[in-house]
Amino acid sequence: MNMRNFMSVLLVILIGSLAGQAVAAEKQGREPPYLFCNVYLPGACFGLAQGDTLTMEVVADFVVYDLKIADGKSIQVYSGFNPSLLTDQKGAFSKCQLIGTQSPCKSRDVDEAGFEALIGPAKNGSFVHVIVKDGIRDERVRNFLRNIRSCKNSGDVAINCQN
DSSP states (O other), X not given: OOHHXXXXXXXXXXXXXXXXXXXHHXXXXXXXXXXXXXXXXXXXXXXXXXTOEEEEEEETTEEEEEEEOTTSOEEEEEEESSOOOOTTOOOOOEXXXXXXXXXXXXXXXXXXXXXXXXXXXXXXXXXXXXXESSOTTSHHHHHHHHTOEEEEEOSSSOEEEOO
């Protein structure tokens, strides 16, 4: 076996081993797949994991993010100044816990398997509104929601998010 073939086999074994460890860790309830932020909003940030897709629509003075989790569940995230709370819901909001405490947060269960959260207002007066219409019992959806982080602006171009 020449050196190139040896390195190729070693690389395949290493990748397979790491993939197996990641799956085993997720099944055992260890670190969820959302370990860091890669989408930043005023007042909060969230991460996309491998296999997730994100569509962003910029509308006048707000942005709507439609996120599809790898297993097909949908999450909508609104960032702007006038969030539209779900009006057909009767459940009361209660205080929710973000990673970090820089932005106020309140949430409520909606319908039988949904969730709604309102984060903010941020320093600039904007809100982050998260809606899960179905799938709140799904582990990947709960992992995503648990890893939304509180952020604040630090100067003109910097943002500081809690770990």
